[in-house]
Amino acid sequence: MAILPQAAIFLGAAVVAVPLSKRLGFGAILGYLAAGLAIGPGGFGLISEVDAILHFAEFGVVLLLFVIGLELQPSRLWAMRKSVFGLGLAQVLVTAVPLALAALLYGLTVETAVIVGLSLALSSTAFALQSLAEKNELTTRHGRSAFSILLFQDLAVIPLLALIPLLAPGSGDSGASGGWIEAAKVLAVLAAVIVGGRYLLRYVLRIVAITKVREIFTAMALLTVTGTALIMESIGLSMALGAFLAGVLLADSEYRHALEADIEPFKGLLLGLFFIAVGMSLNISLIFESPLEILGWVAFLMATKGLVLVAIARTAGLTWASSRNLAAAISQGGEFAFVIFGIAVASQLMDGGLAELLIVVVTLSMAATPLVAAANTWLLARRSGPAEEPAKPIVPEENQVIIAGFGRFGQIVARILRARKIGFTALDVSAEQVDFVKRFGNKIYYGDASRLDLLRAAQADKAVIFVLAIDDVEASLQTAATVSENFPNLTIYARARNRKHAHRLMDLGVTIIRRETLNASLDLSRAVLTGLGLPASEAERTVKTFQDHDEQRLMAQHAEHNDEEKMIYMAKEAAEELEELFEQDAKAEAAE
Structure with a gap:
């Protein structure tokens, strides 16, 4: 079948099944x-x-792990060690023992039972992770614990895949010396990926970002994931x-939010x-042939x-509620079992038949x-015990304030916030500006703040204040519209040229506005007046009177x-009002 008809079938099935599953309360995954x-x-x-299709779609898991890596800075990863x-090592080893024993009782050999238990x-x-993200539970204690265990499991796949040839029939010690060579090769490639990701990749991303061609930056993001995975x-x-x-290597880079x-x-x-x-691969006929065995x-x-x-x-100190939530989240089998069973069959x-049965399970x-x-969830809701407490953040997040535009205006705001130790996330669409301000020790991310997906990646939903300091008027207005529409609880403090x-900012509902040339011109006017004697x-009273009047006329x-x-008529009218106001002040002062 051609690609386009297949795509239509997939999209149509998803559009029908997923909303229905969500409506029934089962979540999106069961719908898929x-x-x-x-x-x-x-x-x-x-x-x-x-x-x-399953082999191609596994790339979705690859992209998921990349995005998770982007959100997990090395300092946070070290804190989770x-x-x-x-938890991860304990879960894998303790779980594998009873499962392997059951496989032995099922009649499998010791070698096969070990692979089945570990898989x-x-x-x-x-x-x-998709289920936890849907329910906003990734930051809870059981969500953190689940992520830690899943991360260890991904690491454990490597020695598990290496174990299969050693347990396979006919394996011996002839490959021992080759094993050391393979281990050295793995370490060399890992070192090259770490060094390249830390230094070379950032330089390439900066060159691509300077072109300001969004689709090329997207292509570079996909190439980064694909290349590393291959x-x-x-x-x-x-x-x-x-x-x-x-993802972890780029988590501290200025391109983190744009990549995500x-x-x-x-x-x-x-x-x-x-x-x-995964749903397509389910062998329905096998279920009907041995329903009790499979369900058992x-x-x-x-x-x-x-x-x-x-x-x-419970041993690690989690509450009963957290422990049960953790068990409900990750008590299923995993997609890596499909790969492991395939290799085990190839290694005899x-x-x-056994592999197919286990895949169905x-x-x-x-x-x-x-x-x-x-x-x-239903059982926990019926209990009167204490609700689960959210996990404490591993490191403070820099998302209390978002500064869009990091030119001369935004940098002043950032310097004051940093002096008061108030966290912020700075965004700028210019790769050259990002590179320039980084030389002075400023933390800034590359990206167009008018993009909704970028704002979500920057966690605008968790921020308190949005400082709109973009120099370009149209870009400023587009960003204000995006923020106002999608993050109504985020207060905008805007710079107006x-x-x-x-x-025009007022038309979008922005009320806290500072015109960039006003204060400087008022300061200079105050100096001119004092210079005239x-x-x-x-001089201060004159400037203050003008400022108050100007703000009133701006609103009117x-x-x-x-x-x-x-507007021309109102401007002339305002000038006459201001002259009359100063004349009245002068008469009042003379009368005193």
Whole structure:
């Protein structure tokens, strides 16, 4: 089937199934699975090339890990090391033991049982993180713990893949020396990726950003993820882990928010396609042939992982509510099991029938996750225990204030905020300006602040104040419109180039406006008056009178600012009013 008809089928299935699933309270993921089941070989048979689509859609998981890496600065990653290697290692090892024992009782060999136990101990990064993000639970204690465990599981895939050839029939010690060479190769490539990502990649991104061609920057963002993933795959490592590493290396760069904004749409679409492909791969006939056996394995898998997760979470100090939420979030099987089972079959560690059965078990456990989470939420709501407390941030976030435009005006605001130790995120559309101000130690990100996706990446929904300091009038107005429409709780403090700019900002609902030349001209006028011999107090009073009158006229003229003739008349009228005002002051002073 041609690509366009297939795309129409995928989009149509998603548009129907996902809103319906959300409406019924099951979440988007179950809707994607249902859509895949409906159009796949087990449903209406509209799509048949399931393996090829699943392999392509796995790139959505790669993009997901890259975006997560962008949000996880090295300092935060280092702060999480105990939970990653503590909770993560405990979960994998403790879960793998009962699952491997069950596989032995099922009649498998020790080698195969070890691979089955370790593979089923892994959870689905895509399912868990997407579900937690939908419910805004990534910053809760169980959300942080889930992320730490999932990150360790992604790391654990590497030694697990290396273990399969060692356990395969006929393996011996002949490859021991080759193993050292392969290990050295892996370390060399990792070092090259780290150095290149830290220094060379930023330089290339700056060159691309200077062109100011948005689609080329988007292409560079996708090339960054794709290139890193392919390099990692070439040495036998996880593509998702490579993308995560690239994201972490760029988390401190000035292009972090722009990269996230450009990658986000592709990530969302490909993740949805991945979930649809998982639903398509479900072997319905196998379920009908052995329903009790398969459902028994699904129940045993999720119950075992759930109990282990609750136990280690309680040991780590999480509350009962947090522990149960953690278990409900990541008690399913993971997508890496599909890869591991395929390699195990190729290595003659398990037969194709067993691999197919286990894939069905993992897929059904994924499908059951939204239902388990909903049941857990319902049970917790019925209990009268204390609500779960949100996790404390690992490091302070720089999002209390967002400064759009980092020229002379925005930099002054930033210097004052920094002096008071008030966090802010600065955005500027000029790559040259970003590079210039960075030389003076300023923290600034590249990106067009009028883009909604960029503002979301910069966490505008969590900010308190938006400082609009963009020099270009049209760009300033477009940004003000975007912020006002999409972030109504974000107060805008705007810079206006002139009176006309101020009036157009008022049209958009902006009320806190400072005209950039007003204060400087008032200061100079005050100096001119004192230079002409007026006492300092009289010069100050004159300037203050003018300023108050001008502010009043600015507001009064707002309603008519689009009528040029009316504005000319009102300007003459204002000048006459001001002269009369000063004459009255002079008479009053003479009378005294």
